[in-house]
Amino acid sequence: MxxxxxxxxxxxxxxxxxxxxxxxxxxxxxxxxxxxxxxxxxxxxxxxxxxxxxxxxxxxxxxxxxxxxxxxxxxxxxxxxxxxxxxxxxxxxxxxxxxxxxxxxxxxxxxxxxxxxxxxxxxxxxxxxxxxxxxxxxxxxxxxxxxxxxxxxxxxxxxxxxxxxxxxxxxxxxxxxxxxxxxxxxxxxxxxxxxxxxxxxxxxVCPTEDENAARGLGRLLISSYLTVPVYKAFHDWLGREDILRPMHEAWAAGDRKAANEAIPDSVVDDLIVYxxxxxxxxxxxxxxxxxxxxxxxxxxxxxxxxxxxxxxxxxxx
Missing domain, CATH: 3.20.20.30 (Luciferase-like domain)
Known part of the structure; x- marks a missing residue:
């Protein structure tokens, strides 16, 4: 290393x-x-x-x-x-x-x-x-x-x-x-x-074996950061435009709870280490x-x- x-x-x-x-x-x-x-x-x-x-x-x-x-x-x-x-x-x-x-x-x-x-x-x-x-x-x-x-x-x-x-x-x-x-x-x-x-x-990195807690925190962070225009554009470029579209639509409508729920487990697992x-x-x-x-x-x-x-x-x- x-x-x-x-x-x-x-x-x-x-x-x-x-x-x-x-x-x-x-x-x-x-x-x-x-x-x-x-x-x-x-x-x-x-x-x-x-x-x-x-x-x-x-x-x-x-x-x-x-x-x-x-x-x-x-x-x-x-x-x-x-x-x-x-x-x-x-x-x-x-x-x-x-x-x-x-x-x-x-x-x-x-x-x-x-x-x-x-x-x-x-x-x-x-x-x-x-x-x-x-x-x-x-x-x-x-x-x-x-x-x-x-x-x-x-x-x-x-x-x-x-x-x-x-x-x-x-x-x-x-x-x-x-x-x-x-x-x-x-x-x-x-x-x-x-x-x-x-x-x-x-x-x-979230060192916990409580998968639900880690994913819950991960969703909060992802919806906070990846809705910022520069990060949205970054992840569109990386190929996540379609999978994150429901999150962006809910966020734009002012429904943060729905935005968090729209983030698939696979995206959380990709971006958050736990x-x-x-x-x-x-x-x-x-x-x-x-x-x-x-x-x-x-x-x-x-x-x-x-x-x-x-x-x-x-x-x-």
Missing amino acids: GRWGITLPLTGVPLAEHRELVRELPDLGYTDAWSAETAGTDAFTPLALAAEWAPELRLGTAIAPVYTRGPALLAMSAATIAELAPGRFVLGIGTSSPVIVEAWNSVPFAEPYAKTRDTLRFLRSALAGEKVSATYPTFTVSKFRLERAPEPPPKIMLAALRPGMLRLARREADGAITNWLAPTDVPRVRAEVGADFELVARVF GSAARCRERVAQYVESGLDTPVISLLPTGEDPGKLVRALAVNN
Whole structure:
């Protein structure tokens, strides 16, 4: 097994209480810790702590939105973690979603492809220590230079789902980050970026043998995420347009209960990893066997101690 990642912080666990577990992660076989940014912690603070607690880990943001920070602030945030974890930090950037960008941060969600491309190009220059004065199609920066550029500059990966963004990642980034896919979907995504290019995916894992509970939670998550237009388009491309149409129709009609009930068991079983810890490890390994380089476990709540579950899912078991 190569890389084996975990999403931090764990749901329901205060950030300050992660210290002992994070210190154990390398010995458990975890190689990576990746943060997320929705409505909990920001993407960078947990990684600053992890850089101190477990200096063996590779750290990454999956993802920092390109809209919710100005270009210079995003560069400064990345440079800070890159200085704390030299050569071990990956800056993952992406568009996020209209809910997070517009509804929560009051920023127009305009031209997502161009905004991501322009931010990537700016960050390449800024993180290399260059003085940047440039007019990009979606923003302008005048005379910005980091006071202390990180050495080496961090790798930059793009959140990418469909061919356009995946190909942009291949051309201009150091890797692609995706999520909400089954092991059988990996080859289609891999085909867009080629064989010699890092592909990272967040994998939703619910270590419980209560099948009904796991599927119930899975349905709630699927109806919440896959009704977002970008994820709908992603799964249409992956071939789930017809099987998910009843869910989308019920959701559009405002009937969430019916939308959840319309999701077939087969879709839940494809997209949510559940069962015993051993079965979950085997299922995550199937993503790697299908062509994924870096699986990043996102632990779903089961009612058990999250730290215990992280230890049970360790690749060294």
